[in-house]
Amino acid sequence: SLHDALPIYSEVAKRRAKDRAFANGQRPVDPYLKTELFRTKEEAQRAYPEEYMYHAAEVDHTVPVERVFEMFKNDPFLTNEDIRDIVNCDENLTVISAKLNNVKRSRTNQELVADKEYRESKGVNLGHEEEEKLVSDGSETFNALAQKGQRKRKQQELELSHEAGMAGAQYAGVTGLTMSGINNVTALLNGEKSAEEAIADRSEEHTSELQSPI
Numbered sequence: 654s655l656h657d658a659l660p661i662y663s664e665v666a667k668r669r670a671k672d673r674a675f676a677n678g679q680r681p682v683d684p685y686l687k688t689e690l691f692r693t694k695e696e697a698q699r700a701y702p703e704e705y706m707y708h709a710a711e712v713d714h715t716v717p718v719e720r721v722f723e724m725f726k727n728d729p730f731l732t733n734e735d736i737r738d739i740v741n742c743d744e745n746l747t748v749i750s751a752k753l754n755n756v757k758r759s760r761t762n763q764e765l766v767a768d769k770e771y772r773e774s775k776g777v778n779l780g781h782e783e784e785e786k787l788v789s790d791g792s793e794t795f796n797a798l799a800q801k802g803q804r805k806r807k808q809q810e811l812e813l814s815h816e817a818g819m820a821g822a823q824y825a826g827v828t829g830l831t832m833s834g835i836n837n838v839t840a841l842l843n844g845e846k847s848a849e850e851a852i853a854d855r856s857e858e859h860t861s862e863l864q865s866p867i
Contacts, residue, residue, distance in 0.1 A: 666741035762791030
């Protein structure tokens with residue numbers, strides 16, 4: 654399908670998210686590990702040579718790209734660009750540490766929290782409060798993306814409905830012209846109108862129809 658061929662991952666969107674996080678000299682913090690973040694790995698290495706991965710900033714899709722794609726790929730009202738916009742919207746992009754991002758990979762926040770043994774084997778230890786925040790953020794983001802999809806679907810439905818209405822109105826106009834013409838011919842054949850009267854009546858009707866708004 655067309656959706657299958659869509660490159661829905663956007664480096665441009667991720668770069669913009671990082672720009673916002675570091676705007677005006679800000680120094681963001683990983684919202685879950687609470688570690689100070691640097692824009693590049695090189696900067697993080699200079700500041701924290703041994704643990705730079707905990708301090709190098711990366712941008713994570715809170716709801717993984719694959720999950721968003723699965724949510725919407727079979728929706729006939731959403732275009733490829735619609736799905737791309739939802740995947741890479743601001744709400745779905747979070748600046749976190751490279752360490753957490755590498756451990757999370759294509760997992761949802763909920764899946765990451767649930768697999769504590771895996772997390773801790775990779776050096777990611779979270780307190781109860783941080784686990785709750787991950788789950789809460791994941792749920793809120795999922796709901797926000799679902800609502801975006803619904804709004805885009807309604808917009809597409811309205812546009813299609815409008816186009817169908819315009820086409821229907823044009824068809825109705827053509828049908829009206831045709832039926833009026835048939836009535837005039839019938840009246841002519843039945844002797845109810847002369848040829849001159851039928852032509853004059855049809856001319857007046859045609860002028861009136863052209864002036865009437867659809």
